[in-house]
Amino acid sequence: MSFVxxxxxxxVVQRIEIKKLRQEDNLILGFSIGGGIDQDPGQNPFSxxxxxxxxxxxxxxxxxxxxxxxxxxxxxxxxxxxxxxxxVTHDQARKRLTKKKEDVVRLLVTxxxxxxxxxxxxxxxxxx
Numbered sequence: 001m002s003f004v005x006x007x008x009x010x011x012v013v014q015r016i017e018i019k020k021l022r023q024e025d026n027l028i029l030g031f032s033i034g035g036g037i038d039q040d041p042g043q044n045p046f047s048x049x050x051x052x053x054x055x056x057x058x059x060x061x062x063x064x065x066x067x068x069x070x071x072x073x074x075x076x077x078x079x080x081x082x083x084x085x086x087x088v089t090h091d092q093a094r095k096r097l098t099k100k101k102e103d104v105v106r107l108l109v110t111x112x113x114x115x116x117x118x119x120x121x122x123x124x125x126x127x128x
Contacts (some may be wrong), residue, residue, distance in 0.1 A: 015108055018105045019069075032057070035090065037088065052084060054076045055090075057076075
C-alpha cells in the first residue's frame with residue numbers, strides 16, 4: 001500500500017485488540033516495530049514502496065500477547081487506540097504503544113494478504 005501525504009487512502013484493514021501481559025512493573029505486548037517518518041524507508045523490508053515511512057511490525061514473540069491476538073510480521077499499523085500512526089516518528093509510535101496506563105491496545109492494521117484477498121474476491125465477482 002503506497003500513498004501520497006495529504007491524499008486520501010483506501011486500505012483493507014483489520015482490528016486487533018492486544019491485552020498486555022503484566023510482568024512485575026512492565027506491560028508486555030510481544031512485538032517490535034520499525035519505521036517512522038524519521039527513519040530510512042529504504043531499510044523497510046515489508047514495504048513495496050520504498051518511500052513508505054509507516055510503522056510496521058518487525059517481530060512477533062511466539063505465544064506472546066500479539067501472537068495470540070493474530071498480529072502478523074509485516075502488518076502496517078495505521079492506528080493505535082484511535083490515534084493516527086501514519087505520520088509519526090518511531091519514538092512517538094513506541095510511546096503510544098507502551099503507555100503504562102493502558103492494559104489493552106486496539107490496533108487498526110493492514111496487511112498484504114488482506115488486500116490480495118479483496119482483489120481476488122473482486123476478480124471472482126466480476127467473472128460471475
